[in-house]
Amino acid sequence: MYEDDNKGRKKWIIILILAVIGFGVSIGFVGWYLMQRRAENEAMEKLREQVVTETTPTPTAAPEADNFTEPEFTGEREGEAAEVPEGTADSVNHWIDFATLKSINSELYAWIYVPDTNIDYPVAQHMDPNDQKYYLNYDFYGGGRYAGCIFSEYGTALDFSDPMTILYGHNMLDGSMFGDLHAFGDPEFFSTHPYFFIYTEDRILIYEVFAAYHYDNRHLPTSFNFFDPNVLAQYLSEIRNLHTTVKNIREEAYATADDKILTLSTCISGEREKRMLVAAKQVFAGGYDEVEAAEQVIASLTGGQ
Numbered sequence: 001m002y003e004d005d006n007k008g009r010k011k012w013i014i015i016l017i018l019a020v021i022g023f024g025v026s027i028g029f030v031g032w033y034l035m036q037r038r039a040e041n042e043a044m045e046k047l048r049e050q051v052v053t054e055t056t057p058t059p060t061a062a063p064e065a066d067n068f069t070e071p072e073f074t075g076e077r078e079g080e081a082a083e084v085p086e087g088t089a090d091s092v093n094h095w096i097d098f099a100t101l102k103s104i105n106s107e108l109y110a111w112i113y114v115p116d117t118n119i120d121y122p123v124a125q126h127m128d129p130n131d132q133k134y135y136l137n138y139d140f141y142g143g144g145r146y147a148g149c150i151f152s153e154y155g156t157a158l159d160f161s162d163p164m165t166i167l168y169g170h171n172m173l174d175g176s177m178f179g180d181l182h183a184f185g186d187p188e189f190f191s192t193h194p195y196f197f198i199y200t201e202d203r204i205l206i207y208e209v210f211a212a213y214h215y216d217n218r219h220l221p222t223s224f225n226f227f228d229p230n231v232l233a234q235y236l237s238e239i240r241n242l243h244t245t246v247k248n249i250r251e252e253a254y255a256t257a258d259d260k261i262l263t264l265s266t267c268i269s270g271e272r273e274k275r276m277l278v279a280a281k282q283v284f285a286g287g288y289d290e291v292e293a294a295e296q297v298i299a300s301l302t303g304g305q
Contacts, residue, residue, distance in 0.1 A: 115195075118176050118177075119169075160260065185248065194209055204290070215239075217275050236255055
């Protein structure tokens with residue numbers, strides 16, 4: 001009987017020791033996560049200070065090729081994404097210094113800004129056709145980070161002229177990267193946020209959101225030949241008729257196969273077989289000397305508010 005008692009005590013002592021060890025590991029992980037998140041916050045804020053202003057920047061010469069050094073690709077996992085400050089301006093006056101941006105990473109070719117969200121990031125495209133998951137793991141500086149970078153796949157037109165352009169980004173728990181795309185699943189947010197911006201070196205692009213919906217996780221570019229107008233029209237019809245728990249449609253703005261469409265894609269927590277997609281059509285593409293025309297487009301999308 002005493003032996004049974006001793007065995008019972010030993011069992012509980014072992015369980016207690018394991019619990020203490022588990023608690024210590026958990027505390028250590030939380031500390032590590034907070035440190036890495038702070039580091040990436042600082043990195044994103046530093047980048048935005050370098051390249052985003054509210055006035056037209058004085059053009060700067062692109063860096064000489066001989067003086068450009070590619071970022072060091074360490075491959076280390078450095079934690080989750082930064083919590084990015086709100087956009088500096090809810091208007092077209094969100095200027096990007098692309099010379100500075102490209103000196104940081106030559107594969108950064110655009111910038112996406114979605115008002116009233118954390119989506120205010122550079123967009124990358126990796127030039128290795130055999131490594132299209134690169135920016136799932138590497139950030140805009142080329143450092144290994146779990147949050148990665150917003151990106152398009154190799155071969156996607158860098159001027160957003162394809163019938164369908166798809167940008168990918170992680171669904172981060174803190175709402176960074178493309179985590180805030182899920183806000184468009186709320187009917188009220190969807191109805192009050194009809195547009196977002198893409199900035200390239202020479203143009204401002206305005207997109208009108210026409211759909212936000214849950215879809216399956218198939219790889220869209222290989223599942224549909226969007227360069228075929230009939231296929232694109234069929235896909236657009238499928239979206240309109242989807243039976244899913246999350247689907248918001250703006251009928252008066254709904255796209256056709258003649259439009260240039262941009263789809264933003266991210267994962268859904270706990271539903272690995274699905275994706276959150278936000279689809280928009282291009283309604284303005286003008287130079288940086290056409291700000292007044294761009295502002296008029298925004299006024300028309302918001303009823304002048």
